[in-house]
Amino acid sequence: MIALADCNNFYVSCERVFRPHLQNRPVIVLSNNDGCAVARSNEAKEIGVPMGAPFHQIKSLCQQNGVQVFSSNYELYGDMSGRVVSVLRRFAPELEVYSIDESFLDFSGISDPLGLSVRMRRTVGQWTGIPISVGLGSTKTLAKLANRLAKKMGSGCMQVDHGDLEALGRVAIEDVWGVGKRLAVRLRRVGAHDAWSLTQVPASVVRSIGGVTLERTWQELRGTPCLDLEEVPSARKNTCCSRSFGKPVTGLVELEEAVANYAVRAIRKVRAEGSLACGIQVFVMTNRFREDQAQYSNARALSLDEPTDDPIRVIRRAKELLRAIYRPGYSYKKAGIILLDLVSSNSQQGLLFEEFGDDRTRGFVDAVEEVAARYGTMGGFWGAQGMDHSWRMRREMRTPRYTTNWSEIPEFG
DNA sequence: TCTGGGGTCCTAGGACCC
DNA sequence: TCTGGGGTCCTAGGACCC
Numbered sequence: 001m002i003a004l005a006d007c008n009n010f011y012v013s014c015e016r017v018f019r020p021h022l023q024n025r026p027v028i029v030l031s032n033n034d035g036c037a038v039a040r041s042n043e044a045k046e047i048g049v050p051m052g053a054p055f056h057q058i059k060s061l062c063q064q065n066g067v068q069v070f071s072s073n074y075e076l077y078g079d080m081s082g083r084v085v086s087v088l089r090r091f092a093p094e095l096e097v098y099s100i101d102e103s104f105l106d107f108s109g110i111s112d113p114l115g116l117s118v119r120m121r122r123t124v125g126q127w128t129g130i131p132i133s134v135g136l137g138s139t140k141t142l143a144k145l146a147n148r149l150a151k152k153m154g155s156g157c158m159q160v161d162h163g164d165l166e167a168l169g170r171v172a173i174e175d176v177w178g179v180g181k182r183l184a185v186r187l188r189r190v191g192a193h194d195a196w197s198l199t200q201v202p203a204s205v206v207r208s209i210g211g212v213t214l215e216r217t218w219q220e221l222r223g224t225p226c227l228d229l230e231e232v233p234s235a236r237k238n239t240c241c242s243r244s245f246g247k248p249v250t251g252l253v254e255l256e257e258a259v260a261n262y263a264v265r266a267i268r269k270v271r272a273e274g275s276l277a278c279g280i281q282v283f284v285m286t287n288r289f290r291e292d293q294a295q296y297s298n299a300r301a302l303s304l305d306e307p308t309d310d311p312i313r314v315i316r317r318a319k320e321l322l323r324a325i326y327r328p329g330y331s332y333k334k335a336g337i338i339l340l341d342l343v344s345s346n347s348q349q350g351l352l353f354e355e356f357g358d359d360r361t362r363g364f365v366d367a368v369e370e371v372a373a374r375y376g377t378m379g380g381f382w383g384a385q386g387m388d389h390s391w392r393m394r395r396e397m398r399t400p401r402y403t404t405n406w407s408e409i410p411e412f413g
Numbered sequence: 414t415c416t417g418g419g420g421t422c423c424t425a426g427g428a429c430c431c
Numbered sequence: 432t433c434t435g436g437g438g439t440c441c442t443a444g445g446a447c448c449c
Contacts, residue, residue, distance in 0.1 A: 031417035
């Protein structure tokens with residue numbers, strides 16, 4: 001038996017923990033750059049705020065209905081997520097953290113999984129303030145489906161067995177985990193309108209529509225597990241850092257500064273995981289929504305002759321790539337860097353004819369990075385990152401980092 | 414004026430090789 | 432009319448997820 005614990009409207013719930021007066025009121029949280037609504041309270045959903053709606057399109061709807069609007073506060077959400085996981089782990093030590101707000105738990109051998117789910121849900125709520133729902137099934141896909149029904153019915157916990165025509169029939173085809181918009185259209189054409197009818201489609205038809213991936217989903221809905229619980233997350237293969245700009249950027253200097261900042265962030269992620277990058281890709285693009293403006297987007301990659309986690313080297317090569325794709329005369333909206341083909345620094349293989357790094361540079365880089373880690377991003381930074389940051393994304397309605405920053409700890413009374 | 418960011422896996426097709 | 436066949440590797444693009 002597998003349980004899926006999923007936090008309800010997670011970002012909104014995090015905001016509510018520190019602002020209890022937001023309970024029972026419509027609340028939304030916006031994506032980076034205050035772009036789209038990415039989390040909505042049930043009240044906001046009822047008012048008709050669509051998922052992913054651009055904020056400028058729903059602004060008046062929100063004002064008319066007194067919707068509380070927040071910029072996203074990822075430091076807070078990340079920390080709250082860790083707290084939820086630590087409580088879940090007490091109930092089932094074999095656990096896969098699937099995303100910031102979802103974990104799969106191994107409930108095999110438990111005599112009363114539903115009873116345990118109810119207790120787990122209550123405890124997470126009491127200890128962290130975050131409401132969760134729990135879905136139970138013999139496969140991940142069924143647990144996911146059960147979770148969706150638990151949320152829909154308001155029951156909080158639910159179990160779905162394979163072959164349960166009633167339950168599977170209540171989940172629309174596009175709401176099945178692994179079936180997106182495109183596949184849903186093609187599946188409806190062959191009569192699969194819900195999870196149940198999908199299980200009745202012949203395997204060969206499923207395979208011709210969605211390949212082996214969809215066939216796995218089909219198997220899982222029929223009760224045959226195809227997706228394992230991954231307790232140890234497999235090593236990431238690439239890592240990306242990109243942002244939309246708060247205002248259009250035209251000059252190469254500003255773009256270079258932005259890309260250098262993204263490079264530093266990306267390399268910090270890589271360092272934290274003990275990995276090295278074997279390649280770098282840089283991309284830029286204009287605002288694809290502006291039909292009145294000339295459009296341009298481009299990307300270029302290079303392979304490093306030696307895997308690295310050295311920010312100096314990565315910044316230098318990233319700027320070379322940027323200069324190769326930069327074209328003057330455009331209004332750029334977004335840029336980013338991808339570090340490619342990450343390898344573990346343990347398996348580092350030196351070049352035959354080149355020394356690996358040099359110790360003095362290495363010591364210097366490590367020192368700067370340590371200062372940055374201890375005193376914040378402006379405590380230690382690289383010259384290429386600049387100080388002006390006029391291109392920085394908007395985050396005008398962000399709440400304090402209540403749990404991760406000493407100066408922002410909440411005071412009550 | 415304003416439209417997110419970060420991932421994974423699979424497949425088709427081209428380049429290249431013998 | 433007819434154009435070899437069978438591999439591997441790489442990349443771009445499509446589909447999905449949160």
